[in-house]
Amino acid sequence: MNTPVAAAEACNTWTVEMQEDEGGPVLTASACATDRPDAYLALTCSRGRVYLRYDLAAGAERSPDLEEVADVDFTVGVSTQRLSMRYEEMDARHAADVPASGPLVSLLKTGESVGISDAAGRYPQHAFSLVGSSSAIANLIAQCR
Numbered sequence: 782m783n784t785p786v787a788a789a790e791a792c793n794t795w796t797v798e799m800q801e802d803e804g805g806p807v808l809t810a811s812a813c814a815t816d817r818p819d820a821y822l823a824l825t826c827s828r829g830r831v832y833l834r835y836d837l838a839a840g841a842e843r844s845p846d847l848e849e850v851a852d853v854d855f856t857v858g859v860s861t862q863r864l865s866m867r868y869e870e871m872d873a874r875h876a877a878d879v880p881a882s883g884p885l886v887s888l889l890k891t892g893e894s895v896g897i898s899d900a901a902g903r904y905p906q907h908a909f910s911l912v913g914s915s916s917a918i919a920n921l922i923a924q925c926r
Contacts, residue, residue: 792818793910795917803871808924810917814839814907815894822897822909823874824889824918826925830878831886831918835897837866837875841904851875852900855885857892857911863900881922890915 792813800809800823807825814820820839825832837853838845845851845868853875855862862885866875879885889895889911898906 793912795911795913797917797920808921810914810921812909812914815910817905817907820907824921826881826921829881829925831881831883831922831925832876832878833864833866833885834869834872834874834876835866836873837868837897837899837904838873839905839907843903845873845875849875851903853877854896854898854900855888856896856898857888857894860888860892862888881925886918886922890918 792815795810795812797808797810799806809823809825811821811823817839820836823834835853837851847868847870849868850865851868853864853866855864864877864879864885866877869876892911894911895909896906897909898904
């Protein structure tokens, strides 16, 4: 049984594993928020693009509108990368894709933690440990087809 403490400890490092997707199993690098273990950031890769899925509304007092687009800030230390993400009803997460060799992917492989927040301030900010992110993302990209 996963206790809240065990769940929080599991959020201290990134994993890379096969996860079920609507098209079948797909290699996924992921982490859960250190302050909210039920909020996940998941990355998959295809044809040189990294696809990010994130529950931006985890812990929010409002639900996203269908097809809502939010500008989302990924902040590591003093560096921030902004990404427009669209809400997708199929799994109730915001999604976007970026180049596998781009600045956001590079940012997620550095530092100790990343804070993720929407620029408009409608949703709570969550923090994710970056321990193991570099090797998990490198493994993901190495398998990218």
